[in-house]
Amino acid sequence: DIVMTQSPLSLPVTPGEPASISCRSSQSLLHSNGYIYLDWYLQKPGRSPQLLIFLGSNRASGVPDRFSGSGSGTDYTLKISRVEAEDAGVYYCMQALQVPRTFGQGTKLEIK
Amino acid sequence: EIQLLESGGGLVQPGGSLRLSCAASGFTFKSYWMNWVRQAPGKGLEWVAAIKEDGSDRKYADSVKGRFFISRDNTKNSMDLQMNSLRVDDTAFYYCTREAHVQGPVRPFDPWGQGTLVTVSS
Numbered sequence: 001d002i003v004m005t006q007s008p009l010s011l012p013v014t015p016g017e018p019a020s021i022s023c024r025s026s027q028s029l030l031h032s033n034g035y036i037y038l039d040w041y042l043q044k045p046g047r048s049p050q051l052l053i054f055l056g057s058n059r060a061s062g063v064p065d066r067f068s069g070s071g072s073g074t075d076y077t078l079k080i081s082r083v084e085a086e087d088a089g090v091y092y093c094m095q096a097l098q099v100p101r102t103f104g105q106g107t108k109l110e111i112k
Numbered sequence: 113e114i115q116l117l118e119s120g121g122g123l124v125q126p127g128g129s130l131r132l133s134c135a136a137s138g139f140t141f142k143s144y145w146m147n148w149v150r151q152a153p154g155k156g157l158e159w160v161a162a163i164k165e166d167g168s169d170r171k172y173a174d175s176v177k178g179r180f181f182i183s184r185d186n187t188k189n190s191m192d193l194q195m196n197s198l199r200v201d202d203t204a205f206y207y208c209t210r211e212a213h214v215q216g217p218v219r220p221f222d223p224w225g226q227g228t229l230v231t232v233s234s
Contacts, residue, residue, distance in 0.1 A: 039220040041157075048207055048227050049149075049157065054220040092157055096220065099171050101147075103157040 002007035002026050002095045006104035014112045019080040021107045023093035028073045029056070040069055040078045043106075044089040052091075053078065085111050114138035114223055116208045121228030124198055132193040132228060134208030142166070142186035145211040147221060148193050150204035150230075160206070161193065176202075198232045205229050 013019045026054040029038045036056035041049040051060040053069035056076060066081040080087055088111045093104040120132040134146070148160040161182040162171045171181050181194040191208060205227040211219035 013150060016134075022154050033217060035216060037218065039153055041221070043157075048234075050224065051212070051220050051222040054212075054214055054222075058215065059212075060220075082177040094157075095179050096218065099162070101159040103159070106156045 002029075002102050004093055004095055004102050004104040006091075006093060006107050008107060009105060010108050010110065012110045012112050013080075013083045015085055016082050017111060019035045019083050019087075021078045021091050021093075021109075023071075023078070023104050025074045025076075025095055027097075029076075029095050029097050030073060031097060035105055036072065037095055038069075038071070038076050039094045039096060041090050041092045041094060042087075043092065044086075047089075049091055049092065083109070083111070087111070114210075116210065116223060116225035118206060118208050118225045118228040121206065121230045123231045123233065125234050126198060126200055126232055128198050128232070129194070129196045130198065130230060132206055132208075132230070134191040134193075134225060136189045136191070136208075136210070139210070141189040143217075144213070145219065146184060147190045147211065148182065148191075149207045149209055149210050149221070150202075151207070151227075152201075152204045155204075158204075162211075163191065178208065195230070198230075201234050203230060203232045 005024045038056040040053035043049040053096040057112040117135045147162045173217045179197045184191040207227045208225040209221040212222040
């Protein structure tokens with residue numbers, strides 16, 4: 001199975017400040033078809049997860065442009081340019097290259 | 113509006129069985145792979161099972177293989193998860209989710225249902 005490792009696991013951020021979450025995979029998520037099989041999800045408190053980013057860098061419908069994803073190979077990053085209070089929750093990366101799909105441990109973003 | 117609504121969760125003793133259901137609406141259900149993902153209370157996400165559009169292919173996590181069975185009824189826009197020989201560590205919120213058609217062969221999970229809680233305890 002592909003192991004996904006996120007850091008940090010806890011991230012306190014002041015509103016208006018940037019935030020960055022790292023995700024590393026145990027093998028490259030670049031498929032031979034040229035697509036990167038890496039998604040980011042946000043689970044707000046008491047809610048089910050929601051898709052933020054797919055293909056490593058494509059924002060899902062309705063996701064604000066302050067969210068951006070980047071990376072290649074085994075190293076990926078989710079960035080929030082200016083954190084807002086509504087961004088609080090747990091962020092997960094997930095690889096979709098192989099079955100079983102596997103998730104990172106989650107990064108809890110806390111608003112200071 | 114696309115909706116996924118899980119039901120069937122509850123309290124069951126170790127070794128018991130439970131059947132979860134997911135009712136889909138707002139999209140052409142028969143055109144999508146569907147999945148179950150679970151989350152133990154206070155823990156992270158774990159993929160459980162997936163089923164192809166026409167039900168002809170099924171995939172399972174090793175942790176549930178041989179105990180859980182995923183099925184779907186495209187005439188009723190629904191998917192089920194039959195869970196047998198339940199263990200304490202199967203306790204979790206179980207989410208139904210769709211593999212969305214976003215670009216090429218890529219299929220992220222979107223949307224997710226609200227989840228149903230399964231508690232395995234004596």
